[in-house]
Amino acid sequence: MEVTRKNFKESLDTIYSAIEEADFLAIDGEFSGISDGPSVSTLTNGLDTPEERYHKLRKHSMDFLLFQFGLCTFKYDHTEVKYIMKSFNFYVFPKPFNKNSPDVKFVCQSSSIDFLASQGFDFNKVFCIGIPYLNQEEERLVREQYDERRSQSNGVGTPSFISPNSSKGPVIVPEEHKVFIEKVIEKVEDLLHTEKNSVHLEPCTAFQRKLIYQTLNWKYPKGVHVETVETKQKERSILVSKVDEEERKKREKEKQEKEQEELNDSVGFSRVVHAISKSGKLVVGHNMLLDVMHTINQFYCPLPEDLNEFKEVTTCVFPRLLDTKLMASTHPFKELINNTSLAELEKRLKETPFISPKVESAEGFPSYNTASEQLHEAGYDAYITGLCFISMANFLGTFLSPPKQHISARSKLIEPFFNKLFLMRVIDIPYLNLSGPDLQPKRDHVLYVTFPKEWKTSDLYQLFSAYGNIQVSWIDDTSAFVSLSQADQVQIAVNTSRYAESYRIQTYAEYVETRMEEKRA
Amino acid sequence: MEVTRKNFKESLDTIYSAIEEADFLAIDGEFSGISDGPSVSTLTNGLDTPEERYHKLRKHSMDFLLFQFGLCTFKYDHTEVKYIMKSFNFYVFPKPFNKNSPDVKFVCQSSSIDFLASQGFDFNKVFCIGIPYLNQEEERLVREQYDERRSQSNGVGTPSFISPNSSKGPVIVPEEHKVFIEKVIEKVEDLLHTEKNSVHLEPCTAFQRKLIYQTLNWKYPKGVHVETVETKQKERSILVSKVDEEERKKREKEKQEKEQEELNDSVGFSRVVHAISKSGKLVVGHNMLLDVMHTINQFYCPLPEDLNEFKEVTTCVFPRLLDTKLMASTHPFKELINNTSLAELEKRLKETPFISPKVESAEGFPSYNTASEQLHEAGYDAYITGLCFISMANFLGTFLSPPKQHISARSKLIEPFFNKLFLMRVIDIPYLNLSGPDLQPKRDHVLYVTFPKEWKTSDLYQLFSAYGNIQVSWIDDTSAFVSLSQADQVQIAVNTSRYAESYRIQTYAEYVETRMEEKRA
Numbered sequence A, B: 001m002e003v004t005r006k007n008f009k010e011s012l013d014t015i016y017s018a019i020e021e022a023d024f025l026a027i028d029g030e031f032s033g034i035s036d037g038p039s040v041s042t043l044t045n046g047l048d049t050p051e052e053r054y055h056k057l058r059k060h061s062m063d064f065l066l067f068q069f070g071l072c073t074f075k076y077d078h079t080e081v082k083y084i085m086k087s088f089n090f091y092v093f094p095k096p097f098n099k100n101s102p103d104v105k106f107v108c109q110s111s112s113i114d115f116l117a118s119q120g121f122d123f124n125k126v127f128c129i130g131i132p133y134l135n136q137e138e139e140r141l142v143r144e145q146y147d148e149r150r151s152q153s154n155g156v157g158t159p160s161f162i163s164p165n166s167s168k169g170p171v172i173v174p175e176e177h178k179v180f181i182e183k184v185i186e187k188v189e190d191l192l193h194t195e196k197n198s199v200h201l202e203p204c205t206a207f208q209r210k211l212i213y214q215t216l217n218w219k220y221p222k223g224v225h226v227e228t229v230e231t232k233q234k235e236r237s238i239l240v241s242k243v244d245e246e247e248r249k250k251r252e253k254e255k256q257e258k259e260q261e262e263l264n265d266s267v268g269f270s271r272v273v274h275a276i277s278k279s280g281k282l283v284v285g286h287n288m289l290l291d292v293m294h295t296i297n298q299f300y301c302p303l304p305e306d307l308n309e310f311k312e313v314t315t316c317v318f319p320r321l322l323d324t325k326l327m328a329s330t331h332p333f334k335e336l337i338n339n340t341s342l343a344e345l346e347k348r349l350k351e352t353p354f355i356s357p358k359v360e361s362a363e364g365f366p367s368y369n370t371a372s373e374q375l376h377e378a379g380y381d382a383y384i385t386g387l388c389f390i391s392m393a394n395f396l397g398t399f400l401s402p403p404k405q406h407i408s409a410r411s412k413l414i415e416p417f418f419n420k421l422f423l424m425r426v427i428d429i430p431y432l433n434l435s436g437p438d439l440q441p442k443r444d445h446v447l448y449v450t451f452p453k454e455w456k457t458s459d460l461y462q463l464f465s466a467y468g469n470i471q472v473s474w475i476d477d478t479s480a481f482v483s484l485s486q487a488d489q490v491q492i493a494v495n496t497s498r499y500a501e502s503y504r505i506q507t508y509a510e511y512v513e514t515r516m517e518e519k520r521a
């Protein structure tokens, strides 16, 4: 089901109940870009520590916009022995809801945009009818402003249409606006002494509108209602109407209700993420670190600098996460699965020894066909991710005695995979551990090598040809990590390099030490 | 006429000849945003110097994308006494044309995007079928790479399909790829000894492809042709074919021609801007400083830091510019025109003493209807801008004796307006002078005031209430320029402020001095 600004409000109950009844949820995001650094691969060095990786992604990926969010809910039907799924494809856009709300700037990466375009992505759905959202801090601020205005208007004589910051003394009208304001007063006097009910003032500047509000509030605290009306062309002008006290209160109340609704509308898509979070359900994703980072950054709070704080926030927002790419890369799946990219994984899990799960769309929900792929639509990717999870979970059941055909999302068997997010292209640390300290692999067979930028991979192979098999992890165009096959060769290599002029070799330990010193300085 | 990647090439001749035959051109751009600073108005302080304004716009506006470019050409038909116009609405997007080409990142501002969305802007036309482009430096680099590859392939034995950087000695194949490469060689041997003409190798990594190219080129310098083919899903695999020398040369040539065409395609929309530039025609725009800056930045070169260098580059690219907003704000128009925004100006110029010009669309070009406005489509805005220019130019003709009804784009009467770009919201400098030094108004009646951020405009009015009429130009929330009506009050104000604790006053001269010192430090 496609959800945009047009049908968001009417779909909310459907979404809430799909989340509530589900056994587990699958999510996926599409972004306006991946890396604002020189290249995606410099973001993913093979020997990044989890801290380094987190800092790089936070620095180089968070200015992009998560603009499509896929949610697929799965509920197991024990009598029919099948899953019922409901899939939602949300288009998300930070439409400013009034002139005081944040005017978000986000980055687009041409290659990512072009890739999505080639997959038939509909950008108009994002930019023209995307669902707005606020993060928690923005929501709090808007609620506060709103409450402050309401409490003022309940007090004496300061109706809600006067902005809280405007001065309450007599109005100082700058010389050049005096004639203008006098004319306005004439018009209002006219209104009060004739049969007419209201008068439209001419369009004017924001500053003049402010003066009008202040002046009229000062001169006519009770008898008139002043409001700014906006034409479709976004031209603002002021409407002054005659009202008695009862009418004035009624309008005031209507206005407040309208404001409250506007406020809920502006929290928008964040309400869906809040519901996912509150449900405490297992949330499944494929290679989901960036999805999780963007989701928290966009709908909760700017990401903390410190990795441990990020882990804390994440486990608060998503108490149980499972990454199918990590699962597929771990025993006993690793031995059976060559390619863990989502599309390949899904194909592989249709073949023995795996069994395709029985999954049907709920009534009224469109069904996806895995034969004619719609990859890279977030809703479809979330669906496929859910399928992969079910197949792999059920496969674990075949090891039980007696074997079980259905393994639920609450089974102990899948707990080892909880809260571990796949770390792309890191050689020796498979995952980011959200619920504790990370693995600290020995890197005593690793060298840090610097060299002229003319060097190619082949130069490194040549340099280390005496040491047997090596593995090169490029850092930038003048440095790389080189992993030797045996740790005891490291010192030999370092010694040999002592007199070299064109390149320099350090042990990994020396490299870490140098970096720490640089940081302290 | 709408121009996208789909019809760009077939439209080029039409575009070139429209530019060639025109008496003058009108342009307009739409951007993905205006200001990445805190607010648009902080970009446009009323007392900015031209340098300051240029630096602010360069810093805070250039990361946005110019993604719609309107061009309207006007040709005067003397016998029919009317203008014939051709209007083009280009959608522009920096689609990377291969994996070595620049992967442009650009910023979007939600409020701008939302505004365009509300005007019916079609974002899919930008992102899915926008015309690509390269700036001059990028074009030069790509041509160089291309020429280098060609000259190598004309030499001995290094065909163009070998990347210029690959080593020319025997290939060092890393241990873990040895088996893979041996299998490839087996397959090629197979091919050479059977009837088959070609063999498709399995998809593999970029590094493996590199090894294949190097190995096969080394082992079979003549007998086989190796090329990478790309499926629609962007998967790359290698096709090896048997060829005799003649066939090999033919393929080589075909490949070169294809590359040359790809290169032209990738220069794309820049070719239109080059044509405008080379034509030397008068180019008219409305409030066109940002349009000019974006056009140069995107299609020529990154903007220079120095304003004078910017003026030089601009007069090279556009030898004759005219800004209709400046024209409308200058005598004798200033006295007749209250609101110089494009839409209002266009309406005003339909009324006496002005005369609506007779302008018709050329055959085969869609006509715009100024009654049902399509404002904020770049092509339409360019058209309206042209209309405004014609009306104002012709109005100047009424002062001649005898009066003239038609004033051409080459008339001396309009020369005073050349190469002066409107400076938005600057109080005392109407324009940026592209062909010389800028005006240096006296600012000896101006104060620089700093104060607590709780202060409002009214506090400033109150502070200076003794000095008569003042004008406030906010800088940020703790500082503003205050212009007094008389210069001789300045010293009194500064003196009075000496013992004040909450605020501080400097003369404008002192302020400039302090800033210069800060810069030098």
Ligand SMILES: Nc1nc2c(ncn2[C@@H]2O[C@H](COP(=O)(O)OP(=O)(O)O)[C@@H](O)[C@H]2O)c(=O)[nH]1
Binding pocket: A038, A039, A040, A041, A042, A452, A453, A454, A455, A456, A457, A474, A475, A476, A477, A478
């Ligand atoms: N000097 C040099 N630098 C390289 C080479 N290959 C990669 N690099 C650098 O290492 C970074 C990461 O490279 P890599 O992981 O191979 O991925 P890539 O960015 O897609 O080429 C690149 O952005 C370059 O700065 C090479 O052959 N020579």
Ligand SMILES: Nc1nc2c(ncn2[C@@H]2O[C@H](COP(=O)(O)OP(=O)(O)O)[C@@H](O)[C@H]2O)c(=O)[nH]1
Binding pocket: B038, B039, B040, B041, B042, B452, B453, B454, B455, B456, B457, B474, B475, B476, B477, B478
């Ligand atoms: N302290 C304070 N700062 C202001 C006030 N009005 C404007 N500013 C500051 O001046 C900047 C420019 O303001 P202005 O030109 O009025 O346009 P605005 O940004 O649309 O409000 C704002 O971004 C604020 O930082 C005010 O009443 N008090």
